[in-house]
Amino acid sequence: MDVEILARIQFAFTVAFHYIYPPLSIGLGLVMVFMEGMFLKTGRQVYHHMARFWTKIFALTFGIGVATGIVMEFEFGTNWAVYSRYVGDVFGSALAAEGIFAFALESGFLGVLLFGWNRVSPRVHFMATIGVWLGSMFSAIWIVVANSWQQTPAGFHIVGEGMLARAEITDFWAMVFNPSSVDRVLHVWIGAFLAGAFLVMSVHAWYLVKGRHVELSRKGFKIALAIAAVSSVAQLFAGHRSAEVVARYQPAKLAAMEGHFDTLETADLYLLGWVNKEDQQTWGLKISNGLSFLVNGDWGAKVPGLNSFPEEDRPGAVNAVFQFYHLMVMIGMALIGLTLLGLVLWWRGKLFDQRWLMRLFVPALILPQKANQVGWFTAEMGRQPWVVYGHLRTSEALSEAVTAGQVLFSLILFTIIYLLLFGLFIYLLHRKIVKGPEEGDDFVHRPKQGAIFQD
Amino acid sequence: MATFLGIDYPTLWFLVVGGLFSGYAILDGFDLGAGALHLFLKKENSRRIALNAVGPVWDGNEVWLVIGGGALFAGFPVVYAFLFSAMYIPFMLFLAFLIFRAVSIEFRSKEPMLWWRKFWDISYSVSSVMLAFLLGVVLGNVLQGVPVGEHFSFQGHWLQFINLYAVMVGVTTVALFSMHGAIYLTMKTEGRLFAKLTLLLRRTIIFFVVSFALTTVYTLIYLPHLSDDFKASPALFVLPLIAMLSIANIPRLVSRHKYLQAFIFSSVTVSMLLILVAFELYPNILLSTVDPQFNIDVYNAASSEKSLGIMLLIALIGAPLVAAYTIFVFWTFKGKVKLDETSY
Secondary structure: HHHHHHHHHHHHHHHHHOOOHHHHHHHHHHHHHHHHHHHHHHHHHHHHHHHHHHHHHHHHHHHHHHHHHHHHHHHHHHHHHHHHHHHHHHHHHHHHHHHHHHHHHHHHHHHHHHHHHOOOOHHHHHHHHHHHHHHHHHHHHHHHHHHHHOOOOEEEEEEEEEOOEEEEEEEHHHHHOOOHHHHHHHHHHHHHHHHHHHHHHHHHHHHHOOOOHEEEEEEEEHHHHHHHHHHHHHHHHHHHHHHHHHHOOOOHHHHHHHOOOOOOOOEEEHHHHHHHHOEEEEEEEEEEOHHHHHOOOOOOOOOOHHHOOOOOHHOOHHHHHHHHHHHHHHHHHHHHHHHHHHHHHHHHHHHHHHHHHHHHHHHHHHHHHHHHHHHHHHHHHHOOOOEEEEEEEEOOOOOOOHHHHHHHHHHHHHHHHHHHHHHHHHHHHHHHHOOOOOOOOOOOOOOOOOOOOOO | OEEEEEEEHHHHHHHHHHHHHHHHHHHHHHHHHHHHHHHHOHHHHHHHHHHHHHHHHHHHHHHHHHHHHHHHHHHHHHHHHHHHHHHHHHHHHHHHHHHHHHHHHHHHHOOHHHHHHHHHHHHHHHHHHHHHHHHHHHHHHHHHHHHEHHOOOOOOOOOOOOOHHHHHHHHHHHHHHHHHHHHHHHEEEEHHHHHHHHHHHOOOHHHHHHHHHHHHHHHHHOOHHHHHHHHHOOOOOOOHHHHHHHHHHHHHHHHHHOHHHHHHHHHHHHHHHHHHHHHHHHOOOOOOOOOHHEEEEEOOOOHHHHHHHHHHHHHHHHHHHHHHHHHHHHHHHHOOOOOOOOOO
């Protein structure tokens, strides 16, 4: 295998593994903010107990998220040196902002969030929780801005030629608010809320099925269900807006997402199907003219097919892009169905009478995770063969100094470490969940006598 | 060329990156050092206290590396691209140890079994030592110069990062961080563990002084470009003098049991050593061993003035915020370590 494919596999693998965790941090952070907020508002210890329980799970996901995240940053330089040189000037400000405004906030207050229960007052602790959550939200902004710039570059010009060509920033705000960044940040945030909320629902549903921590779990489940229901519906709109941007700025990606080869008078929308790239056929269940309508709001609009782009400028793995995209959409619909069903039953006062529904929510935590993963696979594989859309090809972005042997070595290294890490993560998560929240009168928020920041 | 306070932007950003790496070395330095000493503490309770002394802050300390790396990427993409791809293996190993260390801290106290704790203790300590060592190896290579060719191409062999000087700087870094970490732990502990640590601290001071002296002699003889500015100008000689005095001050303060002050001076030592080499290298960042005309300096490596200007503004707004919550966190966890139900 050559360096390019190995480096792409390594990046895809390390980033996909990393991306299990940050959405959980963002989503759990939001749930914890609500839990602690309820504790401050009502003064009831049950909210305090659930917040403390989820803080422990949060610590687990956060730690792995940070450690696997540094890998991504370093890989830019080690495996993608030409890319780093090319984008450094543009990414610079986004990265600087991410580091200073997001990471420092997040990691700084994390210590207080995890270890400060007995050292600061509930109100200060609540502020620390908000600080950590906001930090994770900000870091999502800046990293998605950087990625969106790769999808829809703006606010820059190219200087230098050949190997020394690079993008230079000309307009900071045009770079930040490039055509896809706002919609994609929303899409990513909401996906993260869903991942966190479904984990919380899964665990509390499991307790309810087992008849453990009943009062706490009912309350916790409702908080997460409310977040998940709002998010899943909002995701429909955020996702649609992202697709509109793709249609407008990355038509070849859209054509691959829909397995659409020839530019016909109107374009169909597939609900599911299979793409055969060789004979340029797509089979499946479809809504006639649906794509024309979704993209242009007009059932009779033209949508360019893959064949209208030169072969070397369009994504290669068409069926993969098609399948990932459709899987994401299907999961999104399922999440809406599941959460709205939950809401209706809640409203009728029967939410916890349905054991089958609780049983359904236990494995459902996989769904938003899967959707987040395949959504990114769609975005990134659909962007090929470009790393910076229309400007820098993936094949030209590699490090010249690095050999296939070196990349293979690091790929094997990371595969072993990450498998081990994942095994440990599942093991410890399982143990924490089995152990459950600690309840009882001797487990209340009690800052030490004379502790600072009492209010 | 645009300037701020009379200094041009690339030079300013060089100072920012230098400041961030100094901050990283001071902050993560003490927790890496504490990790390096971990196995010398034999009792379970001592190990837990040592681990919890760095528990609430190590994550925040590591963020300085993320920010420093980002600042290098952003301001000097050419340096970032060259250095990271030329030093592929050390950086990959660095990442692997970084993950192992983070995981060891998180997982160690989650299970009571002896073999479990022993395994993570070893993993934690070995990875702390290796991280310090690899940082030193990379620094050692930067100090000697690297094989930069035309168009910033790498002209060396991928194993070239292993050489005598790089190993010497690596060992010195381990020694420096061990001493720094020992002082920190001494500050955070009491009773018999404290007594044990004062003993360890004295040994780390000897370890550091010896390895530092050897590296310095080697540098003066074989790497004259790292001392010529100071030799040429008596006024500048004050910089190495400050470094020497602050090193000499550490055992003096330790023997008087003034650990906080000793910690301040070991922090000063860490940053002074970086300032010295940065000063000698400037305006170069990476010296080419192929031909001096291929040297990578702050000007040919820098991002555009526009980009640097924006980043400086962000840094100016952000720095007080970072300082404020760093102080808040250290203040919240000040004093001797007490284990409670939230501890590792």
